Amino acid sequence: EGDTIRVVIPNGIPVEGWRMRQARAPDAGEPWRILYAGQLIPGKRVELLIHALAQLAPRHDVILEMAYNNDSSESSLRRVAAEAGVAGRTTFLGFLPPALLAEAYQRAHVVVLPSDIDYLPSVLTEAMLCGTPVIATDVGAVREQVDQFGIVVPPGNLAALVDALARMIRDYGQFSDLSDAMARSARERYSVGAMLDAHEELYSRVARRTLPPIRHRSSRLVGTGTRAALRMWELERSVTRPGHLPGTAP
Secondary structure, X not given: OOOOOOOOOOOOEOOOOOOOOOOOOOOOOOOEEEEEEOOOOHHHOHHHHHHHHHHHOOOOOEEEEEEOOOOOOHHHHHHHHHHOOOHHHEEEXXXXXXXXXXXXXXXXXXXXXXXXXXOOOHHHHXXXXXXXXXXXXXXXXXXXXXXXXEEEEOOXXXXXXXXXXXXXXXXXXXXXOOHHHHHHHHHHHHEHHHHHHHHHHHHHHHHHHHOOHHHHHHHHHHHHHHHHHHHHHHHHOOOOOOOOOOOOOO
16 A cells, blocks of 8 residues: 555646637627537436526526537427527537537637536536636536636536526626636646646656666656657547547547
């Protein structure tokens, strides 16, 4: 136990292409724009977000946009929106290529991810890279990921989600003032480079403790080769879902 090294290394994503734009409240006559990005599948609980929109609508001018590549629940969610009386406030954008998705992040006032299950969702990192505040459920590593740059709520709790959206609108200046710090933090914590640096540091720590000097020197060369190989692999991957630039992991 005393020799055990425990390190948490977040998965990195390519940060190029996600450009920060200062978040700002809507001008007079403009609605508050909520964005959901991800799959339209039951575990993402998008219907909960639609019901939250319906509860907010009598008090605030709000609209919801949804960007997605898996549309398996689209028909049922359209029915949910119609039954909740907010069909006119919901827009099903479908798949957006990376450049248009980046614009959607920048256009939104808040990105919401109401999932029942998630781990370290890249959607939140992408939104933060664009300077957009986030609301997400307290699952996986989301609380650490969101940090001070948004609001975390219990999964499956409609009242808490409505309250979080109302608070985001009420205190928007508090969150929008953090746009630049948010984008820097996301870049420093969740870039591919940061992930590789953390792995190399871990390997170096292990090597210093277990290998003789000659092998330690060799391990540094292996680390350099590993970095180059991973970078080449990353650049050659194809796009697999909205929000990922060419060469990104799914």
